Amino acid sequence: MTNYKFAFLFALSVFCGCQLDEYSPNQKFNGQSPSDVNARELSTFPQKPAGSPIRVAVSGDTQRTYKEAQLFVDHINARDDIDFVFLNGDISDFGLLGEFVGVEKIYSQLKVPFVSIIGNHDQLANGYEVYKRMFGAVNFTFNYAGIKFVCFDSNSREHNFNGQIPDMNWLASNLKLEPGIKNLIAVSHVSSIDSDFDSRLTLPYENLLNGTPGVLASIHSHQHSAHLIYSKNGMGIPYIITSGIVNRSYTLIDINNDQLTATEASF
C-alpha cells in the first residue's frame, strides 16, 4: 500500500498552496481572489489640494488582452506624470472569475492607483457578482484635487433596457457640487450616444449633464474605435470616448484651472 500513500500525498501536495482546484469557471470568488479592490486603491490616493493640475490615464476593454494590459502597465509605470488610472469597463470578456483575477493582478503592479468601472462584458455569466465582490459598488463617487468623479453602470443592454440603468435618480443625487468640490466628471463604460445605452435615458442624461454646474466631461470607452470627442451640436458637455487597451491606446485627461483637455496616447 506504500504506492497508494505516495499517490495520495502527491495529489495533496499538488493542490495545497495554489489555486488550481477550481469548483467552476463561473464561481463568484475563490480562496485567493481579492475583494474591495476599488476601496483598497482609493485608500492609496495622495492628498492633493483642490485646484492642483492633475493628469489621469483612461482606457478600458482589457478583455482577453493580458499581453497588452501588461504593456500598458509597464508603460504607465515608466511615466511619472500620471495621478491615477481608470480601468473603464470590460475588464473581462466572458465574465469569468479567472479573467478578473488575471487583469487585477496585472493592474495591481501599477505604481499609481487604479479605479475600475463595470462594463457590459463584466455582467455576463456571474460577472456582475464577481465584479461587486472584487471591486465594490457599481455606482460610486470619489473626490480628488477638488474634483468629484461620478462612476456608474451605464450598460443598459445588459439589463434589457429596463429604464433603470443608468440609475438617473442616483446620478441626480450624486452628480452635485459640494463644499470643497469645484468640478464634476462622469465616468462610465457605455456612452449615452451608443446603441447599447437606453435610448429613453439619452436625453435625460444629456440634460442632467448640461444642467448641472461644474460638469467638465462625460468619459466612456466600449467602442474599441479611435479616441473620439463628441459634443452635441458642437456645444455643451463633451463626451470623451477612449479607444481601448485592446488597441494599445489610452486617453490622457488633463485638468487645470477648471479646464479639461483630452489627448490620445498609445503604448
Place this chain on the structure above:
Amino acid sequence: MINSLRQKHPFRISLIFILLLSGQATVAQRSFKQRITPRHVGIQYAGSIGYMSAGFGYDLSKKTELSFHYGYVPEVKGGELHIAAVKFEYKPFRIKLGKELVFHPINPVVFASYTFANGFSLGFDSDQYPKGYYFWSPALREHLGFSSELEIMGDKSSGIKSISLYTEANTNDLYMVSWYENRTTTPFYKIFKLGFGLKMNF
C-alpha cells in the same frame, strides 16, 4: 431545445449518440437490469464541475468510459451553482504495480458541463441582443483534460472490483480561446484546473 442543440453542436450530439450506441453493442447479451446498472459510482472534489460532485458511469469498451455527474457549488464557496456534466474518458495504459494496484498514468478526457443558475442559459436572448453580439454560450462549457488514476483491486468476494483514486486536470473552450491570444506570454499549463476523485468500480 434538442433541435437548437443539434443545429449549434451537430458534431457533439452525434458523438454522444455514437458513444451510446457503441456502449449498447458491447452489452447486447446482458439483461436490461445489468445494462442500466452503472459500472462505476464516485465522488469528486473540484475539477470545474462543483465543489463536490457525484457521478455514475459505464464502460463503453475495455479502455473507454462514459459517465454522468451532478455537481454543486454552495454560496460560501463562490456559488450557488448546480452543474451537470457528461464525461468521456479513454484509458490507453494499464500498468500493474504488484497484486493490489493498477496505475492508469495518463487518460485523455473530454466533457461538457452545463451550469444551472440565475443568469445562465444556453445562448443569449435574441430579444435583448442583436444577432452575433456575443458568440459563446454562458451555461455550456466544453472541457478537455487528462486524468491519472490509481486503482486498488478489491477482494473478489466483496462485489466491488476495485476502488480508484484519481486526479484530473482540465481546461475549457473559453480558457483556450483566451490562452491562444496570449500564447506568447501565458504558459499553456496555466489554464488547467484540478479535481480529485474517488470511484468504486463493479
